[in-house]
Amino acid sequence: NAGVTQTPKFQVLKTGQSMTLQCAQDMNHEYMSWYRQDPGMGLRLIHYSVGAGITDQGEVPNGYNVSRSTTEDFPLRLLSAAPSQTSVYFCASSYREEQYFGPGTRLTVT
Amino acid sequence: QQQVKQSPQSLIVQKGGISIINCAYENTAFDYFPWYQQFPGKGPALLIAIRPDVSEKKEGRFTISFNKSAKQFSLHIMDSQPGDSATYFCAPRSSYTGGFKTIFGAGTRLFVKA
Numbered sequence: 001n002a003g004v005t006q007t008p009k010f011q012v013l014k015t016g017q018s019m020t021l022q023c024a025q026d027m028n029h030e031y032m033s034w035y036r037q038d039p040g041m042g043l044r045l046i047h048y049s050v051g052a053g054i055t056d057q058g059e060v061p062n063g064y065n066v067s068r069s070t071t072e073d074f075p076l077r078l079l080s081a082a083p084s085q086t087s088v089y090f091c092a093s094s095y096r097e098e099q100y101f102g103p104g105t106r107l108t109v110t
Numbered sequence: 111q112q113q114v115k116q117s118p119q120s121l122i123v124q125k126g127g128i129s130i131i132n133c134a135y136e137n138t139a140f141d142y143f144p145w146y147q148q149f150p151g152k153g154p155a156l157l158i159a160i161r162p163d164v165s166e167k168k169e170g171r172f173t174i175s176f177n178k179s180a181k182q183f184s185l186h187i188m189d190s191q192p193g194d195s196a197t198y199f200c201a202p203r204s205s206y207t208g209g210f211k212t213i214f215g216a217g218t219r220l221f222v223k224a
Contacts, residue, residue: 040119048209099156
């Protein structure tokens with residue numbers, strides 16, 4: 001099993017550009033989530049999904065969109081990037097209590 | 111983020127010593143209390159977790175102590191090793207019909223001196 005994979009690993013965007021961060025898991029987990037990690041603030045939940053076709057907002061959803069058309073994939077879209085979205089983004093999938101995290105995407109918005 | 115307060119922010123321990131990290135929470139609906147370990151450039155990984163019906167859980171050199179009345183839980187690392195140098199997060203979770211939500215503490219950077 002590859003576990004949770006994320007692409008790209010690094011990305012630099014200009015303010016106002018859009019992009020999609022990809023996340024995929026091969027463990028058949030129903031629950032998937034996106035977090036952002038900023039220095040001194042731990043991980044904050046952006047959006048999550050309890051299954052295909054179902055998504056909901058987390059703590060910091062503004063500026064981000066998600067969709068879940070399959071169990072395996074959970075992409076995160078930035079419609080108009082802002083410098084405040086510079087962060088490291090982690091995708092996670094869950095089976096029961098344990099969350100399995102991907103390797104992260106480091107995003108810089110200039 | 112105010113729901114979970116983790117301390118200390120950073121910790122330096124000699125090899126062989128005991129590392130202790132604390133987590134205080136406010137939400138009495140939390141029903142699962144894990145600690146995650148994160149190495150630089152990697153995603154967090156579950157280290158050890160406890161449910162509120164027990165007061166202590168030990169796995170090798172790692173122990174969770176849980177105090178429900180004080181709304182606190184802590185991670186103890188015995189015989190700390192340089193390989194334990196990482197950032198540790200408490201991440202209590204609350205369940206609801208159809209899913210759950212996890213709140214992460216701000217993290218503790220542990221450095222174990224050889």
